[in-house]
Amino acid sequence: MFCSQFNLSRMNRQIVFASLAIFVLASPAMAATASELLEKGIYTEETVGDLDQAIKVYKKVVVEGKAAQEVAAQAQFRIGLCYAKLGKANEAKAAFQAVIDNFPQAAGIVAEAQKRLPREPELLPVPWGDGDELLLEMQLPNGMGVGQQIYRVSAIEKEGHSHWECQTWQTVVLNGQLGKSRVLIDKETFAPLSSIWKHTMLGKATATYAKDQVVIQSSNQTEPTTLKFTGQVFDNEQAAEMFRRLPLEVGYKTTVQIVSTLGSILIPLELNVSKLETIEVSAGSFECFRLELSIGQTFWISTDEHRYIVQFRGGGVTAGLSEIRESPFDKSTEVEEPNFSVTLPPDWFAYTPSGKEDDPSPTTSIVDPESISNTRIEAGPLDGIQKDHASPEAWLEASIEEYRNRINEFKMQPPGIETTTVGGQPAAKATFEFEEGNRAMTAQRITIFGKTSAANVRFAVETDQLEQWMPEFEEILSTLKLK
Incomplete structure (x- = not known):
């Protein structure tokens, strides 16, 4: 999400200070008042961070500093900066336009204001093809x-x-x-x-x-x-x-x-x-x-x-x-990882992070077309898992205990941990509910033992979207094969 932040360059600040010195000589009482107000506005904007109050101070500079045109132009310009920081694009645009309309002799500041005015950008022909x-x-x-x-x-x-x-x-x-x-x-x-x-x-x-x-x-x-x-x-x-x-x-x-x-x-x-x-x-x-x-x-x-x-x-x-x-709109995607393979339906994506070449059990994220589910497959060597867990059921039970201790409103769905198979390989699964913020969630964990590899498959989805999402997940799971 975009957010705006604008700052004057050191060069522009130096120009402003030089201009203030000139106007002090030309009109001592007026320039001093305008410059003092301007410095107060800058302090309120940049140090205090009160943009609304800074805008009020800058408006006083504009009114009181008409004789000191450069100072008044600077204040009008900073009104635009404050509105831009507040996300008030129309007000910012009007403020910058006022610099151009009311202070044409302040050439440097007018140029800065012109840069910040939205323009109708020229767009070249599209550089992409369909999909x-x-x-x-x-x-x-x-x-x-x-x-x-x-x-x-x-x-x-x-x-x-x-x-x-x-x-x-x-x-x-x-x-x-x-x-x-x-x-x-x-x-x-x-x-x-x-x-x-x-x-x-x-x-x-x-x-x-x-x-x-x-x-x-x-x-x-x-x-x-x-x-x-x-x-x-x-x-x-x-x-x-x-x-x-x-x-x-x-x-x-x-x-x-x-x-x-x-x-x-x-x-x-x-x-x-x-x-x-x-x-x-x-x-x-x-x-x-x-x-x-x-x-x-x-x-x-x-x-x-x-x-x-x-x-x-x-x-x-x-x-x-x-x-x-x-884009493979109508094509399935074959995902081949060191410890497993799986086939994804059209419009699904798989992502395994780089930079973890030494990780024996990397995690692959599975992304559905609407990104409604957090689905991951973590797979690694079987012998490492079997040192601590003799079966998929024992591994899943240990995983479920971790969930009980760290998520809100944990509730196991009946019948609890089930013995099953995935791709003809021994597995265990459990479904449970929990809360994440103000969202009611349903999750499932499935542990699988292959010949030389083991996998922990997990997903979490908002409960009211489970029925929509589950058929495709089960289709994907049916294609999962461990090494």
């Missing part, structure tokens, strides 16, 4: 894989009109968090029409777009939020695809309006191509535009005709392109 997918692995600085991000763009027909549909899947294995988004986009204008974003930790939000507004219903709010806007906006979940269509070159700068549906705010997002870099990722070597965002994130977009998202960095995580493919 193209980009798979990126998220890694920590030490190289350990912690999750997967998948981008897919599809051409669809709806109500007699041609649209693009952007879908994103996100899996984070460190905390078991899942995300899924879907944005319907007008094929001609690339304007969003509707979107849905679900996240197991942040909740769910839906958005319906009109010409000059978007209505957002978030699971965290009882009433919908209506955001007004002028000009072109983009949904947060189509931003990556929008970046791929920009006329990127070194020195390219623009500001676009982004709707964050989970945050229910409109954000003016500044974009800047600082340089070209060659990036090495699992999918190969690519010359890339380094696209820097004003929210502290960076995208590397390939310079070739495909404009791939080669790398992304933000929040201490780097995601690198691991695979480029056409």
